[in-house]
Amino acid sequence: MKASVIVFPGSNCDRDVQVALANAIGGPVDMVWHGDSEMAKTDLIVLPGGFSYGDYLRSGAMSARSPVMREVVARAEQGVAVLGICNGFQVLTEAGLLPGALLPNAGLKFVCRDVQIRVENSQTLFTNGYQAGQTLRIPVAHHDGQYFVEPDRLDEMQAGDQIAFRYCAGEEGRKNNPNGSIDDIAGVFNRRKTVLGLMPHPERAADASHGGTDGQGLLNSLVSALS
């Protein structure tokens, strides 16, 4: 399996996800600069977390119009798997590959902590290693993570099993939704389930030294589906 991580100016989780993916795959992972308009053949494209272009105008707005994204959109249309984490999720919504948009957190604060999320659909490339309804503990670190989508579109997404993850109550009973996302949504798929965007960082819960390994299942799901 070949995986490629896109690097935007201001990406800061690109190397983390490269390391986590390389461990899961057992081989190297390509890094692709955002200014490139060509990309080698790949089975998975990852848009990493960070603050590309300093979040100018809107989070992800500039990156979504960068040269490499034309290629990412073309590959996504061919059915190549695309994963967007945090800033990558914002870029995917700005590029029109995922429905909805990500707004500043309802509490207006940067939120950096572990959250509990529930796997809503385990029948996908990204989630086949989990059970539906399983709860995961994965870190979030964002200022603009409030997912919003028009109510009519949300109904369609529910009917089409496009909700990947929802924030849910944790064992410690903390407030479960960290950013005011509509319907507690933490991650969504496109209609074909070949594109996933999520705010939590699975690559930061992929090694025992991270304090948790619940994110490893997402990477392993991709390896077993795409290898």
Next chain:
Amino acid sequence: MKARVHVSFKNGVLDPQGKAIGLTLANLGFDGVGDVRQGKLIELDLAESDPGAARKSVEAMCEKLLANTVIENYAIELEED
């Protein structure tokens, strides 16, 4: 020609900054302020001198970059030099 683009959140989109501004205005004793929405103002200097063509071009800029029409509305104001 100059263009001013006003970008604002659509109705139904939560604007926490607008809410915080409203609360602070109330704390300062400004009564009678209802909903507060914070937007953006983008000013453009355009080489185009024909208002119709300028508007068309700025509309395309709004649709492609300046506004995210999932969550935002935009209004364009043109001013001749």
